[in-house]
Amino acid sequence: MKFIHAADLHLDSPFLGLTTLPSSLLTTVRQSTFTAATRVFDRAIAEQVDFVLLAGDLFDRAEQSVAAQAYLFQQFDRLNDQHIPVIISFGNHDYLADQHQTVAYPANVTVLGPDVTTHTLTLASGETVAVSGFSYPERWVPTDQVADFPAHAETQWHIGMLHGAVATGTSDHYAPFHVADLLAKRYDYWALGHIHHRQFLAEQPPILYAGNTQGRSINETGEKGAYLVTSQAGKLVPEFFPTAEILWEAATLPSTATDLPQLTTDLTDWLTANTATQATLTAVTVSSAALTGADLTSFKNGEWLALYQRTHARQLKAAQRYLIGAKLATNQAQPVAPQLDQSYWEQGAAIIFTTDNLQTTFGKLAQDPALAEWFAQPDTATQVHEQAEQLLAELMGEEAHDEA
Structure with a gap:
């Protein structure tokens, strides 16, 4: 078996906020979700898989464009010509209640309903293969649906499809489990x-997030794709x-x-030494520069970066x-704080900046696909701590200024 x-x-x-990209690259970025999806379907045909599972959020918005619907119809029709079934469960972005499909999918496509079915x-x-799952009836599914999944059927294989997030116990909205x-x-x-960060929750049997097929923001770094399962x-x-077309x-x-x-x-030397393997949208943090005066202002307001883009286009392209x-x-x-204040800060920081407390504080936010990968990174807690220290220092500076 292969799927x-x-x-x-x-x-x-929509890929908002990228209007400064060269027009040709902006077009590539805006088409990248379609390009990435096509690579999934191309691989299915090349491998002659037995079926394809699409576990939610095929569309970015509940109000799908005609172009997106027509695109999927064409891709499903390609698979139909190869006798490859497709099973879909819709998620929180393309939930059933707000769908306005103007095309009927080909006969090889099965759309799972709002209740768990097999x-x-x-x-x-x-x-024989049993596939159990459901589609979101509304934007949120706040209750655990796993109890409604049946026991292993009398088939050689049984697969569960679930668009959701591990339960945190606080304001879970995405089919917590x-x-x-x-x-x-x-x-x-x-x-x-x-969750847009591909990851295994268990190795055997495999319980895994495929991640998204194309990163959509700087919070979705690294390779994106899908899984061929045999x-x-x-x-x-x-x-x-x-x-992914764009990294x-x-x-x-x-x-x-x-x-x-x-x-x-x-920066130019760094670009020469760090050539990317494919088109990569890059956000740079400068580690130890000590800019002051007009240079610092030009850097912070984006003038320096805009000028660099224009004057070093050849190096960027290379x-x-x-x-x-x-x-x-x-x-x-x-x-900088009085000794008593500093002591209170250190005591408070030791209590607040713990892994468990951060998990509880971020709770629902950590389920958001755009934030999940950042939250899972090992240096996130350190970043939060450092930013809190910086804000505290700024607040202390303002207070001292007011007192003066």
């Missing part, structure tokens, strides 16, 4: 959607394959420049990078 697990195509993503396939090999409950169903595979020795083994990267530029000419040289932002690293200095 593809993909999720979060987000067709029609669709059974008989493959050319004679193997517990991994232990998924394991208890004894399915052979769980095809998850909603049966091997009685188990289902997923293999990732990339699909996003948050990079650090090591520079001790004290003026903009030196910073310009440092490096396959376009700079979408530049900032100075957060001031690492401890806030």
